[in-house]
Amino acid sequence: MIPIDDSPIVRDGKSLILAMDHGLEHGPVDFEEVPQKLDPSTVFETATHDAVTAMAVQKGIAEGYYPSYEDDVNLLLKVNGTSNLWMGEYDSAVNCSVDYAAEIGADAVGFTLYGGSNHEVEMAEEFRNVQEDAREHDLPVVMWSYPRGQGLKNDTKPEVISYATRLGLELGADIAKVKYPGSPDAMEHACKAAGDMKVVMSGGSKTSDYEFLSTVEAAVQAGAKGLAVGRNVWQREDPTRILDALEKVIYEEEPAEDALEATE
Numbered sequence: 001m002i003p004i005d006d007s008p009i010v011r012d013g014k015s016l017i018l019a020m021d022h023g024l025e026h027g028p029v030d031f032e033e034v035p036q037k038l039d040p041s042t043v044f045e046t047a048t049h050d051a052v053t054a055m056a057v058q059k060g061i062a063e064g065y066y067p068s069y070e071d072d073v074n075l076l077l078k079v080n081g082t083s084n085l086w087m088g089e090y091d092s093a094v095n096c097s098v099d100y101a102a103e104i105g106a107d108a109v110g111f112t113l114y115g116g117s118n119h120e121v122e123m124a125e126e127f128r129n130v131q132e133d134a135r136e137h138d139l140p141v142v143m144w145s146y147p148r149g150q151g152l153k154n155d156t157k158p159e160v161i162s163y164a165t166r167l168g169l170e171l172g173a174d175i176a177k178v179k180y181p182g183s184p185d186a187m188e189h190a191c192k193a194a195g196d197m198k199v200v201m202s203g204g205s206k207t208s209d210y211e212f213l214s215t216v217e218a219a220v221q222a223g224a225k226g227l228a229v230g231r232n233v234w235q236r237e238d239p240t241r242i243l244d245a246l247e248k249v250i251y252e253e254e255p256a257e258d259a260l261e262a263t264e
């Protein structure tokens with residue numbers, strides 16, 4: 001097994017994952033204000049920025065677009081996903097094997113686990129297969145660790161997020177991506193609950209430059225090892241500018257304000 005810090009999806013111990021699986025998870029609605037981004041090439045282009053350590057996409061997008069970017073972008077292939085059309089209890093269909101992900105050039109695989117869902121047991125069993133197959137291919141595993149389900153909808157309570165990071169460690173993820181639990185103390189606890197596994201913060205819906213960057217700063221100061229972000233980058237008019245600032249906040253641990261000022 002290759003140490004996670006030697007993986008191409010990690011730079012100086014940290015990661016900045018640019019996610020674009022929203023067309024499946026949310027539907028075309030996320031592209032309404034940026035219709036040009038319906039073309040995945042535009043986001044692959046953004047992912048060539050030095051700050052980005054991997055681009056997370058679903059199989060169909062990888063097959064169609066990754067061949068043109070394989071020299072400049074590291075591929076994190078998401079091997080499960082659900083559409084917003086699904087109205088049942090939280091679940092996520094495994095739609096790609098790890099073997100196939102490796103065949104099309106993945107540098108890592110991603111898996112969503114809805115801890116607390118009525119489908120948690122099956123999802124954990126599916127994760128076991130993905131994790132063990134990924135070990136065979138020396139591919140790191142990134143868990144989208146999102147506790148959700150009946151009675152636990154979109155929960156970002158501190159105790160839920162620290163349980164989410166701990167699930168990642170217990171089940172053998174290399175990186176767990178979680179929502180920000182609302183305060184630096186809660187984030188610090190969630191990172192401690194993860195032991196030596198890396199925790200990255202999830203981006204969320206688009207906010208102002210300062211609000212977004214200062215939350216990233218708080219998360220990194222609290223021990224997060226980076227960010228997995230979609231809308232807060234590619235829904236912006238100038239994704240390069242926010243990536244320039246993120247590079248400073250994540251890898252150089254500069255304050256958000258200074259990082260923003262430097263991009264003006």
Ligand SMILES: O=P(O)(O)OC[C@H]1O[C@](O)(COP(=O)(O)O)[C@@H](O)[C@@H]1O
Nearest residue numbers: 019021022025203204205229230231
């Ligand atoms: O399930 P949610 O919270 O609606 O968001 C899921 C989306 O968020 C991500 O995890 C990160 O993207 P964002 O930064 O745009 O929130 C995507 O990979 C995924 O499509």
